[in-house]
Amino acid sequence: MTRRILARALVAGAALGLVPAVSGFVPSARAQDLPPDQLVKGVTLEVVELIAKDKDIRAGNRTKLIELIDAKVLPHFNFAAMTALAMGQSWNKATPEQKKRLTEEFRTLLVRTYASALAAYSDQKFDFRPLRAKATDTDVTVQVRVLQPGAQPVPIDYSMEKTGAGWKVYDVMVGGVSLVANYRTEFNNVVRESGIDGLVKNLSTKNRSLAAAAAAPGK
Amino acid sequence: MLRLALAALVATLAGCASTADRDPRDPLEPLNRRVYRFNDKVDQVIAQPVARTYRKAVPQEVRNGVRNFFGNIGDFFIGVNNFLQGKFEDGVGDWARVAFNTTIGLLGIFDIATDMGYEKHNEDFGQTFGWWGARPGPYLVLPLLGSSDLRDGVGTGLDMYSDPLGEVRPYHTQYALWGLRLTQTRADLLDASRILEEAALDKYVFQRDAYLQRRRSLVYDGHPPREKEPQNDDQKDSR
Numbered sequence: 001m002t003r004r005i006l007a008r009a010l011v012a013g014a015a016l017g018l019v020p021a022v023s024g025f026v027p028s029a030r031a032q033d034l035p036p037d038q039l040v041k042g043v044t045l046e047v048v049e050l051i052a053k054d055k056d057i058r059a060g061n062r063t064k065l066i067e068l069i070d071a072k073v074l075p076h077f078n079f080a081a082m083t084a085l086a087m088g089q090s091w092n093k094a095t096p097e098q099k100k101r102l103t104e105e106f107r108t109l110l111v112r113t114y115a116s117a118l119a120a121y122s123d124q125k126f127d128f129r130p131l132r133a134k135a136t137d138t139d140v141t142v143q144v145r146v147l148q149p150g151a152q153p154v155p156i157d158y159s160m161e162k163t164g165a166g167w168k169v170y171d172v173m174v175g176g177v178s179l180v181a182n183y184r185t186e187f188n189n190v191v192r193e194s195g196i197d198g199l200v201k202n203l204s205t206k207n208r209s210l211a212a213a214a215a216a217p218g219k
Numbered sequence: 220m221l222r223l224a225l226a227a228l229v230a231t232l233a234g235c236a237s238t239a240d241r242d243p244r245d246p247l248e249p250l251n252r253r254v255y256r257f258n259d260k261v262d263q264v265i266a267q268p269v270a271r272t273y274r275k276a277v278p279q280e281v282r283n284g285v286r287n288f289f290g291n292i293g294d295f296f297i298g299v300n301n302f303l304q305g306k307f308e309d310g311v312g313d314w315a316r317v318a319f320n321t322t323i324g325l326l327g328i329f330d331i332a333t334d335m336g337y338e339k340h341n342e343d344f345g346q347t348f349g350w351w352g353a354r355p356g357p358y359l360v361l362p363l364l365g366s367s368d369l370r371d372g373v374g375t376g377l378d379m380y381s382d383p384l385g386e387v388r389p390y391h392t393q394y395a396l397w398g399l400r401l402t403q404t405r406a407d408l409l410d411a412s413r414i415l416e417e418a419a420l421d422k423y424v425f426q427r428d429a430y431l432q433r434r435r436s437l438v439y440d441g442h443p444p445r446e447k448e449p450q451n452d453d454q455k456d457s458r
Contacts, residue, residue, distance in 0.1 A: 109418065112417060113414060113417055113418040116410075116413065116414045116417055117410075117414055120410035120411075120413075120414070121410070149283050149286070149287070149330065149333075150283055150286040150287040150290050150330050150333075150339070151286070151290070151339060151407075152338070152339045152340060152341040153338070155441055175433055175436065176432060176433050176435070176436020176437065176441060176443070177429045177432040177433050177436070178432060181428070181432065182425060182428045182429055182432065183425075184428075185242065185424055185428050186419070186420045186421055186424050186425060186428075189421065189424065190420065202420055203420070206420060210417055
């Protein structure tokens with residue numbers, strides 16, 4: 001987490017009167033301490049701004065966009081939790097090695113998907129909804145709406161859990177569609193047909209073909 | 220409507236013969252998959268190329284105008300559906316949108332109502348039936364129309380029957396308008412469909428589950444009650 005996001009989030013927070021003006025504490029504030037809605041807002045705005053300024057990414061350089069997401073967005077996701085939720089019962093039957101492989105492959109797939117979504121929609125305006133949660137809550141939903149001309153706004157809901165290392169996203173709902181729930185049937189189907197190793201193989205084949213397609217000229 | 224009646228009949232028959240492996244929400248999966256493949260072919264060969272060309276050739280401002288124009292026509296029945304669901308404030312808002320956009324917005328080409336604070340809603344007859352308590356029924360893939368279910372299929376029939384575009388004469392103007400609206404809609408979905416291609420292990424399953432989740436969310440206007448944990452294949456007793 002860079003100082004810039006922090007600064008931006010704090011400025012936004014202060015402007016909204018959310019952060020008490022206790023200047024002595026501000027320099028020591030870390031990402032871990034940010035409330036989840038400010039974290040989402042800060043990261044979203046920073047990433048969108050970085051994309052807007054980057055000619056390569058705007059020209060379609062997917063590798064660079066994925067690097068950006070790796071650096072700025074991924075630290076705030078709990079991929080092990082996402083994979084476990086998407087696997088359902090099968091997760092408990094996986095060996096630690098299988099769990100590690102599954103999480104890595106699922107993470108790669110989600111990052112690529114996320115990159116495509118960002119590339120397509122980063123020009124839109126965002127409406128960051130106020131957080132409706134108690135200060136003591138450890139599991140919250142942060143709501144953002146993507147505003148697009150002539151259409152109903154698309155809600156994006158981040159399910160976030162408080163951990164020792166700050167708030168982490170464990171599911172994203174786009175227009176009411178939970179990403180984790182949407183993979184559950186797919187994962188279960190593959191596991192039933194070819195076991196957990198089959199799912200690992202299936203995911204890595206998918207990732208490799210996507211990487212190859214992205215590297216191919218003219219794509 | 221005959222097609223729907225047929226589909227319902229097949230659904231009942233297939234319900235008796237469904238195997239243990241099959242998703243209970245999708246008893247017609249083999250038939251649906253066949254229709255899905257057909258739709259996908261038509262999409263690849265005709266709809267997508269037309270939509271891509273349209274997006275390349277027509278400037279964004281014009282496309283926004285086209286989207287707004289058809290959106291304005293749709294707002295009238297979105298309002299009707301909000302009234303049928305007892306959401307009077309939303310319905311009045313929808314009709315206010317039609318009034319302002321049709322006049323000041325030059326036949327709906329400019330969506331000035333949104334700037335005035337009247338947000339666009341998403342309603343249709345399928346959602347109204349759902350709001351009244353109708354279950355989705357078996358998942359259906361309709362020829363050319365794509366993802367649906369029994370409830371939404373009947374809803375789509377009503378949507379199309381009540382569509383103001385059906386009143387347009389002469390017929391060739393009406394068909395041209397349908398064509399333009401389809402092209403605009405497909406062009407708006409180009410990014411989403413590419414993301415689907417990338418994200419899914421099995422496109423059919425991914426799209427089906429997304430559709431069912433999405434419709435459930437829409438019926439409850441974005442606030443569906445928490446669902447019971449989806450049954451797992453390992454738990455024989457779960458249902």
